[in-house]
Amino acid sequence: xxVTSLHWxxxxxxxVNGKLEAMTPVEWDKDPSPIxxxxxxxxxxxxxxxxxxxxxxxxxxxxxxxxxxxxxPFVEVSWxxxxxxxxxxxxxxxxxxxxxxxxGGSYGWGSAGRFHHAQSQxxxxxxxxxxxxYSTDSYSLGAGRVLxxxxxxxxxxxxxxxxxxxxxxxxxxxxxxxxxxxAKNAQCSPGGASDHLLRSAVERMSExxxxxxxxxxxxxxxxxxRHNEWLAVRPGSDTALMLAxxxxxxxxxxxxxxxxxxYTVGFERFKPYLLGATDGQPKSPEWAAGxxxxxxxxxxxxxxxxxxxxxxxxxxxxxxxAQHGEQPFWMTVTLAALLGQIGLPGGGFGLGYGCMNNTxxxxxxxxxxxxxxxxxxxxxxxxxxxxxxxxxxxxxPFEYNGKQQRYPHIKLVYWAGGNIFHHHQDLNxxxxxxxxxxTIIVHEQYWTAQAKHADIVLxxxxxxxxxxxxxxxxxxxxxxxxxxxxxxxxxxxxxxxLADLAERLGFAQDFTEGRDAVGWLRxxxxxxxxxxxxxxxxxxxxxxxxxxxxxxxxxxxxxxxxLADFRADPQAHPLQTPSGKLEIFSERIAxxxxxxxxxxxxxxxxxxxxxxxxxxSNQPKTRLHSQYDHGGYSRASKIQQREPMTLNRExxxxxxxADGDVVRxxxxxxxxxxxxxxxxxxxxxxxxxxxxxxxxPQDVAAPDSLEKHGNPNVVTEDxxxxxxSQGCSAQTAYVEIEKWRGVLxxxxxxxxxxxx
Ligand SMILES: Nc1nc2c(c(=O)[nH]1)N[C@H]1C(S)=C(S)[C@@H](COP(=O)(O)OP(=O)(O)OC[C@H]3O[C@@H](n4cnc5c(=O)[nH]c(N)nc54)[C@H](O)[C@@H]3O)O[C@H]1N2
Ligand SMILES: Nc1nc2c(c(=O)[nH]1)N[C@H]1C(S)=C(S)[C@@H](COP(=O)(O)OP(=O)(O)OC[C@H]3O[C@@H](n4cnc5c(=O)[nH]c(N)nc54)[C@H](O)[C@@H]3O)O[C@H]1N2
Ligand SMILES: [Mo]
Numbered sequence: 001x002x003v004t005s006l007h008w009x010x011x012x013x014x015x016v017n018g019k020l021e022a023m024t025p026v027e028w029d030k031d032p033s034p035i036x037x038x039x040x041x042x043x044x045x046x047x048x049x050x051x052x053x054x055x056x057x058x059x060x061x062x063x064x065x066x067x068x069x070x071x072x073p074f075v076e077v078s079w080x081x082x083x084x085x086x087x088x089x090x091x092x093x094x095x096x097x098x099x100x101x102x103x104g105g106s107y108g109w110g111s112a113g114r115f116h117h118a119q120s121q122x123x124x125x126x127x128x129x130x131x132x133x134y135s136t137d138s139y140s141l142g143a144g145r146v147l148x149x150x151x152x153x154x155x156x157x158x159x160x161x162x163x164x165x166x167x168x169x170x171x172x173x174x175x176x177x178x179x180x181x182x183a184k185n186a187q188c189s190p191g192g193a194s195d196h197l198l199r200s201a202v203e204r205m206s207e208x209x210x211x212x213x214x215x216x217x218x219x220x221x222x223x224x225x226r227h228n229e230w231l232a233v234r235p236g237s238d239t240a241l242m243l244a245x246x247x248x249x250x251x252x253x254x255x256x257x258x259x260x261x262x263y264t265v266g267f268e269r270f271k272p273y274l275l276g277a278t279d280g281q282p283k284s285p286e287w288a289a290g291x292x293x294x295x296x297x298x299x300x301x302x303x304x305x306x307x308x309x310x311x312x313x314x315x316x317x318x319x320x321x322a323q324h325g326e327q328p329f330w331m332t333v334t335l336a337a338l339l340g341q342i343g344l345p346g347g348g349f350g351l352g353y354g355c356m357n358n359t360x361x362x363x364x365x366x367x368x369x370x371x372x373x374x375x376x377x378x379x380x381x382x383x384x385x386x387x388x389x390x391x392x393x394x395x396x397p398f399e400y401n402g403k404q405q406r407y408p409h410i411k412l413v414y415w416a417g418g419n420i421f422h423h424h425q426d427l428n429x430x431x432x433x434x435x436x437x438x439t440i441i442v443h444e445q446y447w448t449a450q451a452k453h454a455d456i457v458l459x460x461x462x463x464x465x466x467x468x469x470x471x472x473x474x475x476x477x478x479x480x481x482x483x484x485x486x487x488x489x490x491x492x493x494x495x496x497x498l499a500d501l502a503e504r505l506g507f508a509q510d511f512t513e514g515r516d517a518v519g520w521l522r523x524x525x526x527x528x529x530x531x532x533x534x535x536x537x538x539x540x541x542x543x544x545x546x547x548x549x550x551x552x553x554x555x556x557x558x559x560x561x562x563l564a565d566f567r568a569d570p571q572a573h574p575l576q577t578p579s580g581k582l583e584i585f586s587e588r589i590a591x592x593x594x595x596x597x598x599x600x601x602x603x604x605x606x607x608x609x610x611x612x613x614x615x616x617s618n619q620p621k622t623r624l625h626s627q628y629d630h631g632g633y634s635r636a637s638k639i640q641q642r643e644p645m646t647l648n649r650e651x652x653x654x655x656x657x658a659d660g661d662v663v664r665x666x667x668x669x670x671x672x673x674x675x676x677x678x679x680x681x682x683x684x685x686x687x688x689x690x691x692x693x694x695x696x697p698q699d700v701a702a703p704d705s706l707e708k709h710g711n712p713n714v715v716t717e718d719x720x721x722x723x724x725s726q727g728c729s730a731q732t733a734y735v736e737i738e739k740w741r742g743v744l745x746x747x748x749x750x751x752x753x754x755x756x
Contacts, residue, residue: 002549004463005112005192005470005479007624008035013464013484019044020464020485031196033187035623038631043488047446047630047750049459050489052082056756058455062089063438070431070453071700073754079490083497086456087504089439093412094130100380101411102126103437105135107384108418109625112192113468113481114369115520118417118443118460118494123373125498126414128510131378133408135387139423140317142385142727143325144351146401147597151583152333153576155351158562160473162350163312164362165201167559169208171346173309176213176302178238178328179316180221181354184621191367191472193357194479199224201360213302215241217616218646218688219681221316231302232683235614236732237292238319240603241299242331244288247274248303249338251284255307256340263570264337266585270600283603291603293683311339314350318618322731323606325721330601334584342582343567345559358474362560363553366535368471368478369524380408385728387424388718391433399723402592412439416460416494421449421695422626425730426718427711428670428704443494447752448626449695459491466493469521478539478551493517589724597724609734611667613651613687617712617730620690629694630750639675641747643693643710646677647737648684655738662740664706665689667733670714672707673740687737691730694749708745 001012009032011023020040025032042048053074057065062085065072077085093101104126110118126132137145145155152158168175175181186198202212206226214222215231215238222228233241249255250271260267276282285296285303292299306313313336319328332349341347353360382390383400386407394409424430434440434453442454451457465487470479487493495517502511515523522542529539537553545551565573574580578588590599619625622634629635637644640662647657657663659678664671665687674689682688689712696709707714715735721727 002482002484003479004481004484005194006036006463007109007112007188007190008033008193009187009196010192010194010470010477010479011036015484018485026194029195031199033193033196034633035187035628038628038633038635042628042631043462043464045630045750046752048488049444049447049451049457049491051076051459052079052490053077053457053755054082054085055455066435066438069434069440069455070449073756074457076755079492082456082458083500083504086441086458087501089412089441090129090501090505093439097409097411099130100133100378100408102132103390103410103413104132105382105384105387106415106418107135107139107420107423109190109627110417111463112470112472113463113466114191114471115371115517115524116463116466116468116493116495117371120371120373121494121498122414122416123376124371125502125511127374127376128502128507129505131376132414133378133380133382133410134376135382135384137384137725137727139321139385139728139730141320142383143320143721143725144317144329146725146727147326147329149576150586150589151330151577158351159359160365161560161562162353162360163346163348163562164560165197165204165360166362167345167561168312168360169201169204169210171310172205172210172312173346174211174213174305174311175205175314176215176306176311177222177314177316177354178215178332179318180214180216180218181314182221182316182619183223183354185619186354186357188624189356189358189472189475192470192475192477192479193472194475194477196357197361198354198357217614217683217686231294231298234291234293234683235616235686236322236606239324239327239331239601240283240288240291241294242328242335243274243283243601243603244285244299245303245306246331246335246338247283248285248300249307250274252304254304255338259340259342260337263342263567264582264584265579266583266600269585270334273600273602306339310344310346311341312347312350314353317352317355318731320721321728323719323721323729324596324604325727325729326597326724327601327604333582334601337582337584343561343563345561348562350562358472361474361476363474363476363555364535364537365473366532366537366553367473369469369528371520371524381405382407383726385424386720386726387420388426388430388433391436398726399594400726401724402588410437412441413437414441415450416443419448419450419626421453422692422713424718425713425716425728426669427695427707427713429718431703443497445491446630452753458497459489460497461487461491461493465491467518467521469525476553478545478553480546480549482549495520592724594723596722606732611734611736613685613735613737615665615712615715615733615735616686616688617691617716617733618688620692623692626692626694629692639677640744641709642673642675643689644677645674645687645689645710646679646682647687648682649678649680650684651687652676652678657737657739662744663737664740665715665735665737667715667735669717670704670707672710672712672714674710687735696747696749698745709747709749
């Protein structure tokens with residue numbers, strides 16, 4: 001029985017008479033993810049897109065009634081009709097408006113295989129067609145990706161070099177986790193998570209006596225540790241806490257001046273701010289207590305422990321997915337620099353242990369085969385989370401990382417492998433923006449809101465319906481993902497759809513280079529063998545790999561320790577920052593003159609909200625984003641069909657809300673329904689709902705309709721993290737809730753749209 005790779009793990013698909021019956025986790029994985037278990041019923045559920053479909057008035061008259069997207073029935077058409085329509089739209093828009101009028105950012109995770117990676121496929125195709133307006137960075141690490149190269153180094157390089165769990169078990173004494181180490185998130189890694197590591201790593205560290213501190217509004221963001229202290233911090237206040245920790249280190253002379261001198265620049269510019277000389281406000285524990293809701297004594301005691309022990313400071317990505325999200329990342333590095341343990345075994349800082357399975361695996365960061373996307377001749381781009389801004393304000397200037405750009409005029413949007421009605425903030429605003437383009441083309445497997453809001457929908461195969469190669473940087477196995485079932489309905493893989501279109505548009509040879517999908521697998525595999533060698537990995541011949549089905553990347557003898565080379569010899573291994581050192585003050589960032597991201601880390605208060613509860617919309621335990629929300633595993637977690645929301649008992653009591661109730665969650669941007677779980681494991685004043693419930697407006701024609709199913713992005717704010725990064729700020733959101741006393745509307749998210 002062959003093995004297949006999903007973002008959430010490796011499984012053996014069980015097929016009986018051509019039908020997928022079960023997904024069995026591989027035997028070597030001691031902590032497999034249940035997400036895969038919900039797939040069999042989902043793959044052939046009524047949500048599956050079986051045939052190409054076109055929005056009715058668009059089919060009758062190309063481009064007409066864009067305001068009816070998401071409201072009108074679809075007409076099912078033949079592949080011939082659909083592809084002819086797509087080709088003629090691409091020709092028309094290119095001819096009338098040029099390639100920059102095509103938005104092909106197509107953000108999203110798609111599926112795990114490295115060849116049938118929908119976004120890469122689409123980018124290569126659009127490059128062959130003369131280019132497209134693209135998007136930079138990610139929703140995951142919007143602020144982090146832009147900040148880190150200025151102060152330490154490129155984010156991918158840092159992630160690949162993280163100190164290994166094995167090293168931590170041996171050398172770390174105190175693990176301070178801002179945002180915790182949520183086991184729910186370590187289920188996944190982009191491209192594959194073939195052996196789940198987090199639980200056993202925490203166990204081994206516990207056995208070795210490591211003490212954990214979980215700094216989070218949620219107690220269960222860190223579980224399984226023997227010594228585990230919960231600091232229930234107010235969301236968005238971690239920078240103040242870190243400043244206060246730094247204040248204790250400096251004012252009690254517990255920091256490491258030799259490290260600061262040799263490995264950093266700019267401490268002398270930061271210190272007067274920290275101590276209050278520049279703004280009259282010492283960043284003392286007493287000051288931070290009022291912002292974080294943590295007692296000053298607890299902050300002082302933690303700082304002293306951190307200085308005494310070998311300490312790893314970890315920060316979850318979520319903390320930077322917020323307004324001023326650069327600041328907690330910058331303070332993490334600054335705090336670790338003050339402790340002087342960066343580059344030492346077991347100490348320093350981590351950016352997202354627990355966010356993804358493979359971070360800290362200690363394995364070589366060889367990422368396996370890659371499908372070349374070619375070169376994009378169009379220079380227009382947006383920071384990925386500025387998509388509504390772009391569609392609503394074409395031609396207006398925006399700041400980004402020290403430069404000014406302009407939003408292009410988009411006429412056509414092409415998306416494959418992402419769900420914007422999952423990932424973007426302020427969905428009511430997006431719905432307005434989504435009416436602006438003339439044409440929206442989507443490849444999807446399922447009738448998600450992304451597909452329902454398109455003009456032309458092309459049905460894509462799932463990973464089980466095609467051959468592919470699974471691999472992910474720092475993962476244990478490279479996997480030959482063999483096709484196990486026939487394509488469902490008339491679905492086709494993204495590659496063959498795009499190859500067909502390239503043929504119609506006259507650049508088939510450029511796109512396919514004369515290869516079919518199997519030819520490409522062999523080609524990209526062979527190409528990766530050279531890169532593998534530079535990691536000291538000897539990949540077998542393709543036939544051997546394919547026949548065996550698996551290739552295990554050996555665990556290296558030596559441990560990885562982040563920035564160990566730099567510590568050993570900062571002249572021979574300078575950082576890729578302007579100074580070659582860690583930058584506590586960045587002349588470059590200061591030169592950009594952004595009030596919302598000055599030259600050193602600072603506390604920037606957020607504007608007050610008239611809504612009392614802080615909303616955390618974190619990653620879901622039961623799925624990957626919106627993927628397989630329609631599968632049995634995710635659906636079993638719902639309450640009265642709605643996504644569960646965790647609420648502190650105190651907050652519930654004053655509002656007359658009981659466990660299992662349905663509530664209406666609302667603010668100035670919109671409202672959604674959710675099912676209630678009461679808990680003491682959440683800080684009062686904070687409510688939590690995972691992202692990923694399929695967007696389900698009650699009245700598709702109303703621009704601010706009640707959402708029936710529990711999609712938090714109806715109320716999150718579509719506002720930049722800062723002018724530096726323009727990242728998304730999903731975690732900065734405030735709401736009020738009330739018990740829903742009306743008739744409960746049926747959830748219809750998983751029903752296909754009307755087809756005529
Ligand atoms: N409020 C809030 N919002 C958030 C976040 C948050 O923390 N809070 N997190 C953000 C983050 S970090 C991220 S990364 C984003 C994730 O946002 P996305 O990556 O857009 O979310 P997914 O649900 O993974 O969407 C992938 C889509 O691709 C489809 N698909 C899968 N395989 C294929 C394929 O082979 N071909 C085609 N054509 N389609 C395929 C799936 O059916 C699915 O609809 O969300 C962001 N949004
Ligand atoms: N099962 C599953 N795993 C996933 C994903 C998924 O969809 N499903 N998505 C993957 C992706 S794309 C990404 S980018 C990563 C994301 O990794 P993260 O961004 O770290 O994930 P989150 O779950 O949003 O946040 C982690 C925890 O941080 C806490 N937190 C939120 N705000 C604050 C704050 O202001 N202060 C403090 N101290 N804590 C805070 C929340 O309680 C939350 O549970 O996860 C990946 N892993
Ligand atoms: Mo992400």
